[in-house]
Amino acid sequence: MKERLKKYFHSLKWVLNNAKEYRFRILLMLVFNLAVIGASLYTVILSKQIIDNASLSLSITGIIVLYIIIMLAMQLIGAAGSLLSTLIEEKVSFGIRKSVYDKIIRASWHTVNKYHTGDIVTRLTSDAGNVADGVIYTLPGIIELSVQLIMVFFTLFYYSHFLALLALIVAPVSVGVSWLFARRLKGLQKKVQESESAYHSFLQESLANLLIVKAFTNEDYSVDKLTELRKERFKWVFKRSKTGLMGSTTIGLAFQIGYLSAFTYGALQISKKVITYGTMSVFLTLVNRVQGPIIQLAHQIPKLVSLFTSAERIMELSEIPAEEKLDVNIDTTRLGVKVDNLTFAYDTETVLENTSFRIEPGDSTVVMGESGIGKTTLIRLVMSFVKPTGGSISFYNPQGEETPGSAGIRKYIAYVPQGNTLFSGTIKENILAGKHDATSEEIEDALKLASAYDFISELPDGIDTVIGEKGFGISEGQAQRVAIARAFIKKAPFLILDEATSALDEATEQKVISGLQQLTPRPTCLIITHRKSILKYCTQELVISDKKLTAHRQ
Ligand SMILES: Nc1ncnc2c1ncn2[C@@H]1O[C@H](COP(=O)(O)OP(=O)(O)OP(=O)(O)O)[C@@H](O)[C@H]1O
Numbered sequence: 087m088k089e090r091l092k093k094y095f096h097s098l099k100w101v102l103n104n105a106k107e108y109r110f111r112i113l114l115m116l117v118f119n120l121a122v123i124g125a126s127l128y129t130v131i132l133s134k135q136i137i138d139n140a141s142l143s144l145s146i147t148g149i150i151v152l153y154i155i156i157m158l159a160m161q162l163i164g165a166a167g168s169l170l171s172t173l174i175e176e177k178v179s180f181g182i183r184k185s186v187y188d189k190i191i192r193a194s195w196h197t198v199n200k201y202h203t204g205d206i207v208t209r210l211t212s213d214a215g216n217v218a219d220g221v222i223y224t225l226p227g228i229i230e231l232s233v234q235l236i237m238v239f240f241t242l243f244y245y246s247h248f249l250a251l252l253a254l255i256v257a258p259v260s261v262g263v264s265w266l267f268a269r270r271l272k273g274l275q276k277k278v279q280e281s282e283s284a285y286h287s288f289l290q291e292s293l294a295n296l297l298i299v300k301a302f303t304n305e306d307y308s309v310d311k312l313t314e315l316r317k318e319r320f321k322w323v324f325k326r327s328k329t330g331l332m333g334s335t336t337i338g339l340a341f342q343i344g345y346l347s348a349f350t351y352g353a354l355q356i357s358k359k360v361i362t363y364g365t366m367s368v369f370l371t372l373v374n375r376v377q378g379p380i381i382q383l384a385h386q387i388p389k390l391v392s393l394f395t396s397a398e399r400i401m402e403l404s405e406i407p408a409e410e411k412l413d414v415n416i417d418t419t420r421l422g423v424k425v426d427n428l429t430f431a432y433d434t435e436t437v438l439e440n441t442s443f444r445i446e447p448g449d450s451t452v453v454m455g456e457s458g459i460g461k462t463t464l465i466r467l468v469m470s471f472v473k474p475t476g477g478s479i480s481f482y483n484p485q486g487e488e489t490p491g492s493a494g495i496r497k498y499i500a501y502v503p504q505g506n507t508l509f510s511g512t513i514k515e516n517i518l519a520g521k522h523d524a525t526s527e528e529i530e531d532a533l534k535l536a537s538a539y540d541f542i543s544e545l546p547d548g549i550d551t552v553i554g555e556k557g558f559g560i561s562e563g564q565a566q567r568v569a570i571a572r573a574f575i576k577k578a579p580f581l582i583l584d585e586a587t588s589a590l591d592e593a594t595e596q597k598v599i600s601g602l603q604q605l606t607p608r609p610t611c612l613i614i615t616h617r618k619s620i621l622k623y624c625t626q627e628l629v630i631s632d633k634k635l636t637a638h639r640q
C-alpha cells in the first residue's frame with residue numbers, strides 16, 4: 087500500500103509539474119467554481135427564508151430579487167469558468183505533448199525505437215488527453231467538492247448536529263469502497279490504454295503498408311484483425327465500466343439509506359412541531375448537498391485512476407534519457423574516424439567484437455559483406471545512434487586533434503540511409519532538410535551532382551513536385567538520388583552512404599559517384615555497397631568477418 091501511495095505521489099508530482107505554467111489560470115477557474123458553489127449554498131438559505139416568511143405572511147419580494155440576482159451571477163461566473171477551462175485544457179494537453187515529443191526526439195534513437203510508433207502516438211494523444219482532462223477537471227474538481235462538502239456540512243451542522251453527522255455516515259463507506267475498487271480499476275485502465283495502443287499500432291502500420299496488405303490479398307484478414315483488436319479493447323473498457331459501476335452503486339445505496347434516515351428524522355421532528363417546514367426543506371436540501379459531493383468524489387476515483395495510469399505511461403517515455411551530445415571543439419574541415427577495441431551487441435546478439443581500424447581524413451572507404459553481417463550497425467555506431475558495448479569511437483583531424491563520438495558529431499556527417507527515407511511534401515522541402523537555408527543555386531548544384539536534376543526538370547512542377555509518404559510518386563532510384571542530394575547539400579566533412587545507389591543502373595551510379603568526387607570540399611567517405619564496381623573509386627576496403635573489421639588499402 088505504501089509503494090502504491092508513493093507511486094501515486096510521484097505521478098501527481100509529475101502532473102502538477104506539467105501544469106505549473108498554467109497554475110494561475112487553473113486557480114482562477116477554481117475560484118470561479120467555488121464562487122458558484124458558495125452562491126448556490128446561499129440560495130438554499132434564501133429559500134428557507136422565503137418559505138418561513140411566506141408561512142408567517144411576511145414580505146418575500148426582497149428575498150426573491152436577491153435570489154434572482156445571485157442566480158444570474160452564478161450563470162455568468164459558471165460560463166466564464168467553463169470557457170476558461172476549455173482554453174486551459176488545450177494549452178495543458180499541447181504543453182504535455184510538446185514537452186514529451188521534445189524529449190523523445192532528443193532521446194536515444196535505439197531506446198525510442200523499441201516502442202511502436204503507434205504506441206508512442208497513442209501515449210502522446212489519448213494519454214496526454216487523459217492527463218490534461220485530469221488536470222483541468224478531476225484535480226480541481228476534487229478540491230471544489232471537498233470545499234463544498236465542508237461548507238455544506240457546517241451549514242447543516244448549524245441547523246442540526248445530529249443530521250449533519252448522520253449524513254456523513256456515507257463518507258467512510260465511500261472512501262473504503264473507492265479505495266478497494268481503485269486498485270482493480272488501475273489494472274483495468276492500464277489494459278484499456280494498452281489495447282488502445284495495439285489498435286492504433288495496427289491501424290497505422292497496415293495503412294502504411296497498404297501495398298503489402300493488397301499484394302497478399304490480406305484485406306479481409308486486416309479487417310478481421312482490426313475487429314479483433316477492437317473487441318479486445320471493448321472487453322477491457324466493459325470490465326472497467328463494470329468495476330466502476332459496482333463501486334458507485336454501493337456508494338449510491340449508502341446515499342439512499344442516508345437520505346431516507348434524514349427524511350424520516352425530519353418528518354418526525356415536524357410531527358412533534360420541533361422544526362418549521364422551512365427548516366425541514368433546508369434539512370433535506372442540505373443532506374442532499376452533503377451527500378452529493380461525497381458521491382461525486384467517489385466518481386472522481388476512476389478518473390483519478392485514469393489520470394495516474396496515463397501519467398505513468400507518458401512519464402515512461404519522458405524518462406528515456408536524452409542522448410549524449412558532446413560539443414565538438416576541434417577543426418572539423420577534414421575528419422577521420424578512429425575505432426579502438428570496439429565491441430557491440432544488440433541485447434544479446436554480438437555483432438562486432440574487439441575490433442580496431444581507422445578511416446583517415448580524406449579516405450574513401452568501402453564496406454562490403456554479406457547481408458546481416460553488421461554494416462548498417464557499424465554506421466549506427468559511427469553516428470552514435472547506438473552506443474558501443476565496449477571500446478571507443480572518436481573523430482580526428484589531420485592536425486591530430488581528437489573528439490569523442492556522440493550525437494554532437496552528426497552536425498559534421500551527411501548520411502544517406504538504407505531504404506526509402508523521404509518525407510511527404512515537395513522535393514525541395516526534402517532537399518532543404520539537409521540545409522534549411524540553402525539557396526536555389528545550392529539546391530540545383532546538389533541535384534546535379536546527385537544526378538537528380540534532369541528527371542526533376544522534366545516534372546511539371548520541378549522541385550515543387552509534391553511526393554507522398556516514403557517518396558510516393560517518384561521511382562525508387564529517383565528517391566535515392568533525392569536522398570543523395572539531401573546529403574550532398576549539407577557539405578559535411580564526412581559522408582556516409584548505406585547502399586545508397588542500390589536501385590540505380592550502373593551508368594547512373596557512375597554519374598552519382600563522379601558527382602560525389604566533385605564535391606567541394608571533398609568529404610571523407612564511408613560507402614556501404616554490394617557493387618564491386620565502386621571499389622575502384624575507393625582508397626581502402628573494410629572487410630567484416632568473424633565480428634571483426636580489417637582494413638585493406640587499395
Ligand atoms: N535493432 C536491432 N535489434 C537487434 N538486432 C539487430 C537490430 N538491428 C540489426 N540487428 C541484427 O544485427 C545484425 C547486423 O545487422 P545490420 O543491419 O548491421 O546488417 P547489414 O550488414 O547492414 O545487413 P544488410 O546488408 O542486409 O543491410 C543482424 O544479425 C541483425 O539481425
Ligand SMILES: [Mg+2]
Pocket residue numbers: 461462463504584
Ligand atoms: Mg544494412
